[in-house]
Amino acid sequence: MSYLPYTDGERAGLLAALGLSTPGALFEDIPAAARAGGIDGLPGPMDECALAAHLTELAGQNDPAATPFLGAGVYDHYIPAALAGLVSRSEFATAYTPYQPEISQGTLTGIFEFQSHITRLTGLDVANASQYDGASACAEALFMAVGQTRKHRALVSRGVHPEVRRTLRTYARFRGVELAETDTDPQGQSLTGLSEALTDDTAAVIVQNPNFFGVLEPMTAIAALAKAGGAAAVAVCDPLSLAVLKPPGACGFDIAAGECQPLGLPPSFGGPHAGYLATKESYLRRMPGRIAGQTTDAQGRRAFVLTLQAREQHIRRDKAVSNICSNQALCALTATVYLSLMGPKGLVKAAALSAIHMDDLRRTLVSQYGFTQVFDAPFFRECVLRPPEGAVCDWGYDLSADYPELAGARLLCCTEKDGAERRGRILSAWEANR
Amino acid sequence: MSKVIYEHGRPGRGTDYLPEVEVDLAALLGVDNLRGAPPPLPEVGENEVVRHYTNLSRLNYGVDTGFYPLGSCTMKYNPKIGEAAACLPGFAGLHPYARPEHAQGALRVLYDMEAHLSRICGMAAFSLQPAAGAHGELTGLMMISAWHESRGDTARRVMLIPDSAHGTNPASAVMAGFTTRQIPSDSRGLVDLEALKGALGPEVAGLMLTNPNTLGLFERDILEIARLTHEAGGLLYYDGANLNAILGHTSPGAMGFDVVHVNLHKTFATPHGGGGPGSGPVGVTEALAPFLPVPRVVSTAEGLRLETDRPLSIGRVRSFYGNFGVILRAYAYILRLGGRGLTEAAEAAVLHANYVRAKLRGVYDIPYDRVCMHECVFSAARQKEHGASAADIAKGLIDRGFHPPTMYFPLTVREALMVEPTETETPETLDAFIETMTELAALAERDPDALKAAPLSAPVGRPDEAQAARKPVLTFKE
Known part of the structure; x- marks a missing residue:
């Protein structure tokens, strides 16, 4: 079973045009000792009807609703119904990287809009066409900082998502960059730890806001600290939070990186999503990845192209700023369309409702259910709460593996979908099972 | 001339998707933490947004529009059953931190997909974590570096790369901490064996090869190339960009490769999306399996679960487990075709x-x-x-x-x-x-x-690329 478009007879015609009766002769360059006679041990072929049933059955073995209040880097925000139909259009989905700009203006305009949306959210000058995910975007931000400062040591707060820190560690190890992690203070904030560890040879200070605990960081003070130490300030920001929070550019950060999943991308067991990367003009030529730019054709019509390609692997090979080739174009387009549909008012509502819902949940859990709040600093849509002694609670994200000092505490999350009614149902069910 | 979204709409327009909210954000979040005004995003009603992006899509050319013979990119038809699978709520809605007992179907896809790719490529184990081909290259090269290091062979800092290689090969090598040495092609368009012999040595960590190569030619001397590289203490890396040509006729394992990445968006027919998302799983021989990125999917008496405790692992190369939605589409494609169909x-x-x-x-x-x-x-x-x-x-x-x-x-x-x-x-x-x-x-x-003057029939003519680079306009300005 396959998608070959013709009959055996037609195939024979093509072979005959080459003077062949079977395709075997086309594979004679393969040395006999390396030849295979097919692929053993694969299931299939399956007809589409049977395959659809199999996939539906597998999907049914997952229970997406089983864990309430789960965020920790992937968020269940409302996705407008108009979104899926637009971004699944074949003309977007089945195109490749826009190497031929004349017939790729849809993709290129989308990238240009993505870059525009991201710079407006982050308050920085330029953004690229997207990265694989937030974690790899942060690794690229680290290398931009190392290139710009010509120093080889970086500080990352333990308030940064554990998976982002692990990814940074892998990238840094092989590139010969020393990475030191700094602790958060009793408020769950990073300034003290970073300022104690900062030295003259620090290339980058990497901090997340809201941080992994949901806590808001003193961003302006952290950027000022990095600047005073001659380090690049790198902010890892949830783009949806930037509807209401002070943008990293305004706080004095040099680079912002993060994950676009909250912007209309379904969880999909962790991917595909898209990372974003934004920076100041002065870092532009160190920025990796595709960048779309505006120009004109011979008739003076506006046109978009991939530009500043002298940074990239297909031109510079071993001198390129990164090896990245593709971006996550369709996911970046999804984020773009989401932002265009929501607009400023809608985005602010999503952020504000999420924050209120989490604050309401926190208040209820503390005042009525005996939970304790671990950090006192303001938080956005996530909060670390410790269930009462002896209570079994499996909501949200268990922090014990990543933060042994927080063993037993849960990172809980609310979005605009976690209104009073939904929260009430979950709490009643929990109460009933205690 | 088509508009950008910022040229649509008017202040105050937009569509409500969420309830009204009354809140004192300054009290809730702290006034110093807030931005002064909402982000300056466009304000456009849904009808206008839908028309804008629908019309933008019509400026594009995709596989579903027509013939797309873009060499090295394998722009084959993308079966729609994959799209349907990725949209099933049990997959699309599943959180990556769902507990294993709530994610057995998704873990099954990952576990079986690793096995299927291992069989197709003749390798011992696979990781599905890399997000794209170049990301797979980087991951594989990090593993080669870690493998040499684990043997105390720390002098191997050079990666050999043919002159016909994709640009990602040398760029990935540098990102993994290597320097590169170029191997010329001979008059046949194949790796120059004498040049290869001259380039191998105790400082060489490995050779990256695409086979068939970027000229579309099969490297007939592959077994000799593998023998020479291995005898000199190096490892052989397979850039799987051209795997589509050899399915069922040979495999990277049979050719003697130690590490391989495959591009699911090429050989396994997942849509390219205008430049992504792709997926670049990495396969290895038994000897290199301990170095694969974490987490690994393992089968236990209690079902499938994720394991992170692998001391020799290079660690993580991204968040979570890879581009799951892309892996799922490729899984559907492999099942649909089976071994015979792929061949x-x-x-x-x-x-x-x-x-x-x-x-x-x-x-x-x-x-x-x-x-x-x-x-x-x-x-x-x-x-x-x-x-x-x-x-x-x-x-x-x-x-x-x-x-x-x-x-x-x-x-x-x-x-x-x-x-x-x-x-x-x-x-x-x-x-x-x-x-x-x-x-x-x-x-x-x-x-x-x-x-x-061509093209004359496209939405725009040839853009002035020099102007774009000389005076970059990278965002919309009112």
Whole structure:
């Protein structure tokens, strides 16, 4: 079973045009000792009807609703119904990287809009066409900082998502960059730890806001600290939070990186999503990845192209700023369309409702259910709460593996979908099972 | 001229998707933490947004629009069952931190997909974590570095790379901490064995190879190349960009490769999305399996689960477990075709490339004119002498309804036009392309200037790329 478009007879015609009766002769360059006679041990072929049933059955073995209040880097925000139909259009989905700009203006305009949306959210000058995910975007931000400062040591707060820190560690190890992690203070904030560890040879200070605990960081003070130490300030920001929070550019950060999943991308067991990367003009030529730019054709019509390609692997090979080739174009387009549909008012509502819902949940859990709040600093849509002694609670994200000092505490999350009614149902069910 | 979204809408417009909210954000979040005003995003109603992006999509050309013989990119048809699978709520809605007992279906897809790719590639184990081909290269090269290091062989800092290689190869090598040394091609368009022998040594960590190579030619000396590299203490890396050509006829494992990445968005028919998301799983031999990124999917008495405690692992290369939605589409494709279907797909891909090569021989130069695999590299050098370049031919194709081949790659061929027809095209489409390429060659000879203005029928003409780079305009300004 396959998608070959013709009959055996037609195939024979093509072979005959080459003077062949079977395709075997086309594979004679393969040395006999390396030849295979097919692929053993694969299931299939399956007809589409049977395959659809199999996939539906597998999907049914997952229970997406089983864990309430789960965020920790992937968020269940409302996705407008108009979104899926637009971004699944074949003309977007089945195109490749826009190497031929004349017939790729849809993709290129989308990238240009993505870059525009991201710079407006982050308050920085330029953004690229997207990265694989937030974690790899942060690794690229680290290398931009190392290139710009010509120093080889970086500080990352333990308030940064554990998976982002692990990814940074892998990238840094092989590139010969020393990475030191700094602790958060009793408020769950990073300034003290970073300022104690900062030295003259620090290339980058990497901090997340809201941080992994949901806590808001003193961003302006952290950027000022990095600047005073001659380090690049790198902010890892949830783009949806930037509807209401002070943008990293305004706080004095040099680079912002993060994950676009909250912007209309379904969880999909962790991917595909898209990372974003934004920076100041002065870092532009160190920025990796595709960048779309505006120009004109011979008739003076506006046109978009991939530009500043002298940074990239297909031109510079071993001198390129990164090896990245593709971006996550369709996911970046999804984020773009989401932002265009929501607009400023809608985005602010999503952020504000999420924050209120989490604050309401926190208040209820503390005042009525005996939970304790671990950090006192303001938080956005996530909060670390410790269930009462002896209570079994499996909501949200268990922090014990990543933060042994927080063993037993849960990172809980609310979005605009976690209104009073939904929260009430979950709490009643929990109460009933205690 | 089409608009950008910022040129639509008016202040105050927009569609409500969420309830009204009354909140004192300054009290809740702290006034110093807030931005002064909402972000300056466009304010556009839903109808206008929908029309804008629908119309933008019509400015694009995709596999579903027409023939897309873009060499090295394997623009084959993308079966829609994969899209349907990825949209199932049990997959699309599943949080990556769902507990294993709530994610057995998704873990099953990952576990089985690792096994399927291992069988297809003749490798011992796979990780599905890398997000794209270049990301897979980086991951594989980190593993090679870690493997040498684990043996105390820390002097191996050089990666050998053929001159015909994809640009990602040298760039990935540098990112993994290596320096690169280029291996020239010989008169056959294959790795120059004498040059390879001269380049191998105690400082060499490995050799990166694409086979078939970027000329579409099978490296016939592959077993000798593997022997030489291994005897010199190096490892052999397989860039799987061209895997589509050899499915079922040989495998990276059978050829002696130690590490391989595959591009699910090429060989396994997942949509390219205008440049992503892709997926670049990495496979390895038994000896390198302990170095694969974490987490690994393991089978236990209690079902499938994720394991992170692997002391030799290079660690994470991204968040979570890879581009799951892409992996799921490729999983559906493999099940749909089975081993026999994949083998037939490779045969048809190779047949189609050779058919186009045979029909265009004499029309365009073929620098290495012998049986090719899934793609064939032509040269427009002859047309260039008349004044029409490879780019002019390519733009002429746009006016005639085709997506152009890859231009000016590999770098070892002048005026290169790299044609990869793929297996999913009908004979009529191949013949129409051949006829058009033949007409364009004739036009290039007769009236090359006629091609200089092409394309005339596209939404825009050739953009001024120099202007774009000289005065970058990278965001919308009111």
